[in-house]
Amino acid sequence: MKNILFNSTAVLLLLNFAGCGTREDSQSVPVAEVAMAPEATIRGKFAFKQMASDQAAPTPIAESRSQSRMVIKTASLNIEISNYEETLAQIQKIVAQYGGYIISSTTQTLDNNVKSGNVTIRIDAKSFEPALQELKKLAPKVEQESVQGNDVTEEFYDLTARLENKRKAEKRYQEILASAKTTKDILEVEQALTNVREEIERMEGRKRYLEDQIALSTITVNLHEPYPLMASGQYGFLAKLRRGIENGVSGFSEVLSACITFVIAGIPVFVLLFIVIWAIRRYRRKSKAGPSVKSNMAEKRD
DSSP, rough: OHHHHHHHHHHHHHHHHHHHHHHHHHOOOOOOOOOOOOHHHHHHHHHHHHHHHHSSSSHHHHHHHHHHHHHHHEEEEEEEOOOOOHHHHHHHHHHHHHTTTEEEEEEOOOTOOOOOEEEEEEEEGGGHHHHHHHHHHHHEEEEEEEEEEEOHHHHHHHHHHHHHHHHHHHHHHHHHHHHHHHHHHHHHHHHHHHHHHHHHHHHHHHHHHHHHHHEEEEEEEEEOOOOTTTOOHHHHHHHHHHHHHHHHHHHHHHHHHHHHHHHHHHHHHHHHHHHHHHHHHHHHHHHHHHHHHHHHHHHHHH
């Protein structure tokens, strides 16, 4: 009885040791083997570690995606104002009121002393609609308004998830590099680590750009003073009339040129159609003349 218990205990211990050895062998990857493989192979050998870490700590990306949308808002206004300098000062006050800033401003004076220009401002996305309404109130006449929204929610959260995975890969490569032994192993793992870090830097730059565009909206205001009706400048009545005549003459010449081109290009077709029509008419005349000639000959015989 004692021999049987002793043998059973020995067998169980051997099976336990064999199982432990198998688990250790399945989870360990030789450093030299990893370093000599390309980056895709390195990732494949350590894929089970990535899956385990992803399942252990789920990210709240899906929850955040359902809660908010990432939209880049832009707007453009074309307005006619009574006094350029006063309106420009009011625009600056509105921008300061909503915590924004002006990134570009241009001003020009036309031949008839009419001032015009454009102002591009960046303002907090939460203040986009109120600021746009305040800017529209500055003008007695809004000639054109354009509001656009670019939804980058999917790109932003996908970029966040990819960036997190790249950082995990960087950490794994650092662990592999710390246990590398030979110079060849070290160089190959460092190359894979450099590639991952370059991708991380590129993704971080793109993410910072999206965050900046989402947080601050862009509004471009094109403004000008009223154009005199009989002004001599490029926006005056006479100038517009002259441009209308020039456009009309130019359009007539283009139509005439197209007609001439059509006639010249169609001459071979017209000649061929004329020959076909002439042949058909001649054939019909002969076919009609045949019975009449036969009847005349028959009458003469009688």
